Amino acid sequence: YNTCTPLTLQITQEAAEGAKAIIAWGNCACAGCVQAANPNPTGAKAIHKVIKGKPIINVQGCPPIADVMAGVIIYMLTFERMPQLDGLGRPKMFYSRRVHDTCYRRANFDAGLFVESFDDENAKKGYCLYKVGCKGPSTYNSCGIIKWNEGTSYPIQSGHPCLGCSEENFWDNSPFYKRMPDVHGFGIEATADQIGLALGTATAAGIAVHAVATNIRKKELIDNEEPESKSNI
Ligand code: SF4
Structure with a gap:
């Protein structure tokens, strides 16, 4: 409506x-x-x-x-x-919580294993959908936990990137109109320390900027939230 x-x-x-x-x-x-x-x-x-x-x-x-x-x-x-x-x-x-935080493909994101185009070999292996437009890193929803149709599945589980449909202006920010920041990944053998180090480099600038922006935004949301006690009906 x-x-x-x-x-x-x-x-x-x-x-x-x-x-x-x-x-x-x-x-x-x-x-x-x-x-x-x-x-x-x-x-x-x-x-x-x-x-x-x-x-x-x-x-x-x-x-x-x-x-x-x-x-x-x-x-x-x-x-x-x-x-x-x-x-x-x-x-x-x-x-x-972000869709990204509860995504079962998150280990692939952290390891730098990405689907490069729809229906490629990496898609068949279930790799991360970030490079084909997934908005999970900036979308707050319960899809990864509750899922749909009595817990049957959700878009990412069906091979489609998250569109960010629980966010404002998601059509204008659609990944099919705007490219996601580039990301090169870290390699499957990378340790957590190496990943942390790499985040400071130019190759991972897309992820770092994205993460900072997301956390700033989340802080704004928390700062602006209504206290439960003030909003009784
Ligand atoms: S970018 Fe998308 S597919 Fe990849 S881990 Fe995050 S939510 Fe899952």
Whole structure:
């Protein structure tokens, strides 16, 4: 749901009037999703940009994970309060870790073993998808833990890079429009010390810049987060 026409905006405002709190389901409601992608011809906006003065919980994703949607509602009904949110209004219980941090391919990333193009030999071996656009290092979601369809699989497990669908402006930042920073890897025999040393070199500048940017952003999210005690409903 988003607010790209006068009618949908009016419906949103009327529905919000009597609400104690608003749950925004999915990237459309949380951030505008594909409708709001540049040049955003319809002027689509996220719910939090048109409704003020109400607690808003952004259950992000395109679509959000069904278990996460159920979990948020059950939490609110059980405890009669808002879940603790991060700086983008996402419930921290489901969005506090990067997809990269829980990815079963992470050992391949650390060892410098990458898929170079879709369906190459490395793809068949299950190597890391960073070089074909994976946004897992900058995306906060539970995909790697909860997965989809009753824990069956998730995009990375199916061989597709993470698109970053639980982040704002993910269409504009799509890996299919923007190349990821280059990375050469460290070799499968590299020790943790060698990896740490290499991170200081120009060859790993892409990863280092990325990691710093991600951590700065995470700190901003933590600094901006709503204390749970302030957000009871
Ligand atoms: S870059 Fe993507 S595929 Fe590679 S380890 Fe991180 S999340 Fe997994």
